[in-house]
Amino acid sequence: MNAVANPIPARHKNVNRAEVCDANFIEFVRDWNGTPAAPGAHPSAPITPDSLCTREDFVQLFDSQLISRHLDLMARVLRVKNKVFYTIGSSGHEGNAMVARLTRHTDPAFLHYRSGGFMAERFRKLPGMDPIMDSALSFAASAEDPASGGRHKVCGSKPLWVLPQTSTIASHLPKALGTAVAIEQARRIGHTLPVPADSIAICSFGDASANHATAQTAFNAAAWTAYQKLPAPVLFVCEDNGIGISVKTPTDWISASFSGRRDLDYFYADGLDIAAGYEGVARAVHHCRTTRRPTFLHLRTTRIMGHAGTDFEIEWRSFEELMAVEATDPLLRSAAIALASGVYTKEQLLARYEDFRAKCFAAAEQADRTPKLTSLAEVVAPLAPYSAAKVKAEAQRADYETQRVKAFGGAEKLPEKQPPRHLAIQINNALHDLMAKYPESLLFGEDVAQKGGVYTVTKGLHKAFKNARVFNTLLDETMIFGLAQGFANMGMLPIPEIQYLAYFHNAGDQIRGEAASLQFFSNNQYKNPMLVRMAGLGYQRGFGGHFHNDNSIAALRDIPGLVVGCPSRGDDAAMMLRTLAALAKVDGRVAIFLEPIAMYMSKDLYAAGDGEWSFAYPSPDQAMPLGEARVYNDAANDLIIFTYGNGVTMSLRAAREIEKAQGWKVRVVDLRWLVPLNEAQIAAQAKTAKRILIVDEGRHSAGVGEGVITAIAEAGFGATPFKRVVGADTYTPLAGAAFLVLPGEADIVAAAQSLS
Numbered sequence: 001m002n003a004v005a006n007p008i009p010a011r012h013k014n015v016n017r018a019e020v021c022d023a024n025f026i027e028f029v030r031d032w033n034g035t036p037a038a039p040g041a042h043p044s045a046p047i048t049p050d051s052l053c054t055r056e057d058f059v060q061l062f063d064s065q066l067i068s069r070h071l072d073l074m075a076r077v078l079r080v081k082n083k084v085f086y087t088i089g090s091s092g093h094e095g096n097a098m099v100a101r102l103t104r105h106t107d108p109a110f111l112h113y114r115s116g117g118f119m120a121e122r123f124r125k126l127p128g129m130d131p132i133m134d135s136a137l138s139f140a141a142s143a144e145d146p147a148s149g150g151r152h153k154v155c156g157s158k159p160l161w162v163l164p165q166t167s168t169i170a171s172h173l174p175k176a177l178g179t180a181v182a183i184e185q186a187r188r189i190g191h192t193l194p195v196p197a198d199s200i201a202i203c204s205f206g207d208a209s210a211n212h213a214t215a216q217t218a219f220n221a222a223a224w225t226a227y228q229k230l231p232a233p234v235l236f237v238c239e240d241n242g243i244g245i246s247v248k249t250p251t252d253w254i255s256a257s258f259s260g261r262r263d264l265d266y267f268y269a270d271g272l273d274i275a276a277g278y279e280g281v282a283r284a285v286h287h288c289r290t291t292r293r294p295t296f297l298h299l300r301t302t303r304i305m306g307h308a309g310t311d312f313e314i315e316w317r318s319f320e321e322l323m324a325v326e327a328t329d330p331l332l333r334s335a336a337i338a339l340a341s342g343v344y345t346k347e348q349l350l351a352r353y354e355d356f357r358a359k360c361f362a363a364a365e366q367a368d369r370t371p372k373l374t375s376l377a378e379v380v381a382p383l384a385p386y387s388a389a390k391v392k393a394e395a396q397r398a399d400y401e402t403q404r405v406k407a408f409g410g411a412e413k414l415p416e417k418q419p420p421r422h423l424a425i426q427i428n429n430a431l432h433d434l435m436a437k438y439p440e441s442l443l444f445g446e447d448v449a450q451k452g453g454v455y456t457v458t459k460g461l462h463k464a465f466k467n468a469r470v471f472n473t474l475l476d477e478t479m480i481f482g483l484a485q486g487f488a489n490m491g492m493l494p495i496p497e498i499q500y501l502a503y504f505h506n507a508g509d510q511i512r513g514e515a516a517s518l519q520f521f522s523n524n525q526y527k528n529p530m531l532v533r534m535a536g537l538g539y540q541r542g543f544g545g546h547f548h549n550d551n552s553i554a555a556l557r558d559i560p561g562l563v564v565g566c567p568s569r570g571d572d573a574a575m576m577l578r579t580l581a582a583l584a585k586v587d588g589r590v591a592i593f594l595e596p597i598a599m600y601m602s603k604d605l606y607a608a609g610d611g612e613w614s615f616a617y618p619s620p621d622q623a624m625p626l627g628e629a630r631v632y633n634d635a636a637n638d639l640i641i642f643t644y645g646n647g648v649t650m651s652l653r654a655a656r657e658i659e660k661a662q663g664w665k666v667r668v669v670d671l672r673w674l675v676p677l678n679e680a681q682i683a684a685q686a687k688t689a690k691r692i693l694i695v696d697e698g699r700h701s702a703g704v705g706e707g708v709i710t711a712i713a714e715a716g717f718g719a720t721p722f723k724r725v726v727g728a729d730t731y732t733p734l735a736g737a738a739f740l741v742l743p744g745e746a747d748i749v750a751a752a753q754s755l756s
Contacts, residue, residue, distance in 0.1 A: 008319050015314050018076040018305045021091065021326055025069075028332050029339070029349050037342040047341055053278035059343060060124060061101060061274050062334045064131075065094035066353060068116030069331055070360040071135050072305065078361075083368045084139045086153035087310070090116030092302035093239050094330050095271025096204060097121040098281040099297070103202055103235075106195045108489060109162045110176040111155040112204040112239055114303075122160050129159070132356075136363035142370040143378070149523035150373045158525040161195065163489065166521060169209055171513055173218035173236070174479050176203030177294070178486020180234035181225065184292065186490060188468040191440050194491050200288050201486075204237040207254050208244020214478060214509070219264060221479040222294035226263035231292035235284065236264075238296065239271065241303040246316055254298055264296050271299040272330040275337055302328045382524035384561040384676075385587040386626065395582035395623030403436040404620065407464050415617035422614050424457050424600035426570025429617055430577040431458065431495070434531075435465050437620075438493050438581065443470045445480055445497030445533075454499060455535065455600050477503050481510035481532075488515075488528045493584060501536025501594070502550035512559045516590045520561065527588025531580050537566075538697055538732055538742045539598035539646050546731040548597070549738050554702035556592060557675050563626070564675035566594040568648035571615040572672060575624035583626065594674070596645040605649055606656070613649060627678035629669050629685070636665030637688045639752055642708050643695035644671040647743070651695050654748035661749070662756065664691075677707045683715030691755040692722035695748055700726045723751040 014020050043056035053061070072089030079087050090096075097117035103109075105125035111118060116135070123131035137145040138153050147156035147164050156164025165172050180201040186193045193199075209215055218236075225232040240254045259266045265287060269280025281297065288295035304326050306313045313322060338344045344352065373379050405411050408429075415421075415429035435441050443461060445453075449472045452459030462470040473480050477498055484494040498504050504511075515528040538549040556564050565580055567573035573595075580591040605612035632652060639658060641651045648670045655666035669685050671677065686692060692712065696705035705724045712718060725748050728741040 008323070013319055015312060017313065017322060017326070018073055021304050021329060022073055024326060024329065025331055025335065025353065026350065029335050029346050029353070032336065032339050032346060034336070034340050036339060036345070039342050041342065047337060048275040051275040051278060052282055053275050055341065055343060057101065057278065058274055058337065061097050061121065062338060064097040064100075064117050064120035065331055065334055066356045067120040067131055067360070068094050068097070070356045071116055071132070071139070073357070074360040074364050075139055076305070078364055083364060085141050086139055088113055088308040089305055090114040092241055092304045092330065093117065093271070095274065095277060095299060095301060096237065096239060098269070098271070098274060098278055099202065099204070099237055099285070099299070102282050102285045104196075104199070105160045107161065107199050107202055108179050108195065109202040110165065110172040110204075111162060112206060113155065114206070114239065115155045115204060118204070119155050119157075119162070122157075122162065126159055132359050133363045133367070136360070136367040137370065139364065140367035140370070141372060142367050143373050144370045147523075148521050149382070151379065151523065152521050154521055156522060158522070163518070163526050164522045165514065166517065170205045170212045170215035170218075171509055173203055173205065173215050174221070174482020174510060175485035175489070175514055176201045177218045177222050177232060177234050177479070178483040179489045180232045180294075180486065181230075181483060182486040182490040182492060183233060184231040185442070185468070185487065186492070189440070189442070191490075191492060198289060200233040200235055200285070202235050202237065204239055206244060207238055207240040207242065207249045208247065210238055210254060210257075217476055217478045218482065219261070221474060221476060221482070223261060223263040224474055226293050232294050233288050233292045234294050235288045236294070236296045237299055239299050239301045241301045243303055245307045258296050258298065261296070264294050265291075266296045266298065268298045269300070271301045272328055273333050302330070304329055382522070383520045384589070385519070385524060386583070387586055388626070390586045391579065391582045392623065392625065394586050395578040396621045397437075398620040400437045404433055407432045407436040416619050418617065420611065420614040420616045421570055422601055422603045423567070423570045423573055423596075424455060426615070426617055427457050427573045427577070427595065428459060428461075430574035431461060432464060433574070433620055434495070434577060434581050435461065435469065438585070440491065441469070441493040441495055442487055443495040443497070444473050444483065446473060446475055446499050448472060448497050453497065455597065457595070457600065458497070477507035478510055481507050481515065484530045484532070485510070485515050485528050488530050489526075493581065494530045496530065496532055498532060498534045500548055500550060501534050501552065502547045504534055505552070505555060508555055511562065511590060516559050516561045519588060528590055529584035529588045530590055531577070531584050532590070532592045533595060534592060535595045535597045537594070537596045537598065537645050538727070538738060540738075546733070549732040551697050551699060551727050551732065551742070552702070553674065553698045553704060556594075557704070557707070559675075561590065562675050563589055563591040564594055565591070565672060566596065566645050566674050567672060568596065568599060568645055568670055569613060569615055571618050572624065572630065574618050575622055576672065578620075578623040579626060582623070594645070598646055599649070602649065606653060624672070627673050627676070627681065629671050629678065629681055631685070632668040632670070633665065634667060636667040637690055638662075638664030638666065639691045639693060639755070640667045640669060640685060640689040641693045641695055641748070642669045642671060642682065642685070644674060644704065645697060647695040647697055650743075650745045651748060654745045654752070657745070657749045658752045662752065664752075671704070671708075674704055677704070677711060679711035679715070682708055682711040683717065686712045686715065686717045686720065689717075689720055691752075692720050693748065693751055693755070694722065694724045695743060696724060696726045697743060698727060700729045703727065721755050723755060725751050
C-alpha cells in the first residue's frame with residue numbers, strides 16, 4: 001500500500017490566499033513552543049544579541065508591519081462590498097518600514113506602491129497623524145483623503161514629504177534623482193530649500209521595474225553624475241520579491257546586475273527579518289547622507305497574497321509553490337522574534353494582531369460614510385489652476401531693473417532700446433530677462449551652455465549667468481525632464497530645453513504621467529512648475545527629415561493640464577514667455593513653449609529685405625494673456641483664416657493673393673495658444689465669417705485643426721463654409737520632398753478658391 005507523502009492540508013488549498021496568510025499568522029503564534037527570554041530587558045537593548053535594532057525599534061516596526069498587513073486584509077474583504085477600490089497590497093514588503101524609520105520625514109520620498117509599511121512607520125515622525133484612517137480614506141476614494149482628495153489610491157503626504165504618484169513602472173526614478181541633484185544645486189545658486197540641506201531623496205521600486213528603460217536611464221544618469229564627482233544623494237531602494245506580476249526575476253539577477261556597477265554604491269539588507277536587516281538599511285542610509293553619492297539598497301522582500309485582489313495565483317502557480325512563498329512571510333519572522341525576546345506573550349501578540357484588525361475595519365467603515373467626489377468640477381479642480389489676476393500681475397512685474405541691466409551688459413544694451421529683431425533674438429532676450437527676474441531659475445538641456453544651442457537661441461546666457469544656472473545635460477530627454485521635476489520639487493523654476501519636438505516623444509511620459517499629473521493626484525498640494533522650451537514644427541529647408549521637421553503636436557494636446565504656447569514672431573514670444581513663467585510661479589503649471597524653427601531667422605514677410613517680420617522688443621511690463629489670439633485685419637470677414645506658427649506668415653502672404661484673385665477681405669487669426677484652445681475666442685471670430693479656412697501644419701488626422709472646427713461647430717457656426725489646409729498623414733521626408741507633405745501658400749490660395 002502506497003502512502004501519500006506530505007499531503008496538503010485542506011485549509012491550504014483555499015483559493016483565497018489572503019485568508020490563508022491571515023490564518024497562518026494566527027496558527028504560527030498559537031502553536032509557537034519556543035522558550036521566551038527573561039523579562040525586564042531595557043528598550044534600548046538589542047532585540048537579538050547581534051542586532052543593531054533595539055527592542056524599542058522593533059516594537060514600533062512590528063506595529064507598522066501589522067498595520068500594513070491589516071490594511072491589505074481589510075481591502076480584500078471590503079472590495080467585494082464596493083467599500084474599497086484598491087487591492088494592490090504590501091504583504092511581504094513590510095520590511096520597507098525600516099527605510100522609513102532610519103530616514104527623516106523631510107527626506108523627499110517617491111514610493112513603490114507596496115509601501116504600506118514605510119507609510120505606517122513614517123507617520124510616527126509627526127505627532128497626531130493616523131496612518132490607518134488616512135489609508136482608509138484613500139482606499140475608499142473619499143474626498144477627505146488627505147493625499148489625493150479621492151482621485152486615486154496613492155502613497156502620499158504633504159507634511160511627511162511623500163510626493164503622491166501613480167508610478168508603476170519606475171517612471172518616478174528620474175524625478176527622484178532630479179530631486180537629489182536639486183538639493184545640492186540649491187547651495188550653488190544660493191536658493192533656500194524647503195527641506196534640510198543634508199536631506200536625501202528616497203526612491204523605492206520593484207525588481208521587475210528595475211529593468212525598465214526609465215529606471216535604467218536614472219541609474220545611468222546617477223552614475224554619470226557621480227563619475228564627475230557631482231553630489232547626488234539619492235537612495236534607490238529595490239524591493240526584490242523575485243516576481244513581476246507573473247514573470248519571475250532570474251535568481252540573483254538584481255545583485256548580479258547592480259552589485260558591481262561603478263558609481264552606484266550597492267548595499268544589501270534582508271527585508272524579511274527586521275533584526276537581521278536593520279543594520280544593512282542603516283549603513284545604506286548613512287552612506288547616502290554622508291557621502292552624497294547615489295546609493296542602491298537591495299532589499300530582500302517577498303510577495304504574498306498575489307499582485308492584487310484580482311490576481312488568482314492558483315491559476316498559474318501550484319499550491320506547493322504558494323505555500324513555500326507564504327512560509328517566508330516576514331510577519332512570521334517578526335512574530336518569532338517578538339515571542340522569543342519576550343516582547344509579547346502569545347496571548348498579547350494575538351490580541352494586538354486583532355486590535356489592529358478592528359481598527360482597520362472601523363476606519364474603513366467610517367471612511368465609507370465620508371463624502372465622495374460627486375461632480376466633474378470637483379474632480380478636475382486641482383488639474384489646471386489658473387489665477388488670472390495674479391498671473392497677469394506676476395507676468396507684468398518689472399521690479400528687477402538692476403539685475404536685467406547687469407544681465408544685458410549695460411543700460412544702453414537693454415533689448416527694448418535696440419532695433420526690431422527676429423524671433424530667435426527676441427527669445428534670447430526674453431530668456432535673459434527671465435533669468436534676471438527669477439534668481440531661482442535654471443536653464444539646461446543638450447548643448448545650451450557654451451554653444452548656445454543648435455540655433456544659438458541660448459547664446460550668451462551661460463556667460464551672463466554662469467554654470468550653476470545654465471548648463472548642459474547628458475543626451476537623455478527622460479532625465480532632462482527628471483531634473484526639471486526635481487528642481488521644481490525643491491522650489492526652483494526649471495527652464496529645460498528639448499532640442500527638437502520629435503525628441504519629446506522619447507520621454508513624453510515624464511510630462512504626461514508624472515509632471516502634469518502631480519497637482520491632480522496630490523489635490524494641488526504638490527506642484528511641478530516648469531517652463532519647457534521645445535524647438536519644432538516643419539519647413540526647414542533641406543534639413544533634418546522627420547526628426548527635425550516634426551509636426552506631431554497631437555501628443556501635447558492630449559496631456560491634461562498642460563499649457564502650450566506657440567509664437568510666430570519675436571514680440572509675441574517675449575510676452576508669451578513672461579506669461580508662461582508666471583503660470584509656473586503662481587499656479588505651479590507645467591508649460592511648454594513651442595518654437596517654430598523655420599521662423600527663428602525670418603526677418604521679412606512679403607519680399608526679401610522688407611523687414612516686416614522683425615519686431616521691437618516689448619518692455620518687461622508687457623505680457624500676453626493666456627489664450628489671447630493675435631488678429632490681422634480685424635474688420636475683414638469675407639474669409640477668416642485660423643492658424644498658428646509657420647502658418648501665420650504663409651497665410652498673410654496667401655491673403656494678398658486671395659484678395660487680388662477674389663476681391664475678398666481676409667482676416668488672419670494667429671491662435672498662439674494651442675493648449676488649451678480658446679474656444680470662446682475662436683467662436684467669436686467665426687461668428688462674423690462668411691467663409692473659414694483652418695491652416696494647420698499638423699497632420700490630417702492629428703493636429704490642431706480638429707479642435708478649431710469643433711469649437712466653431714459647437715458654437716453653432718458649423719454651417720459656415722470651411723476648409724482645412726493640413727499636413728499629410730506621413731512622416732516628413734528630407735530636403736525638398738518635405739514641402740510635398742506640408743501645407744503651403746499655394747494650397748491656402750487653392751482652398752480659398754474652392755470656397756467661392
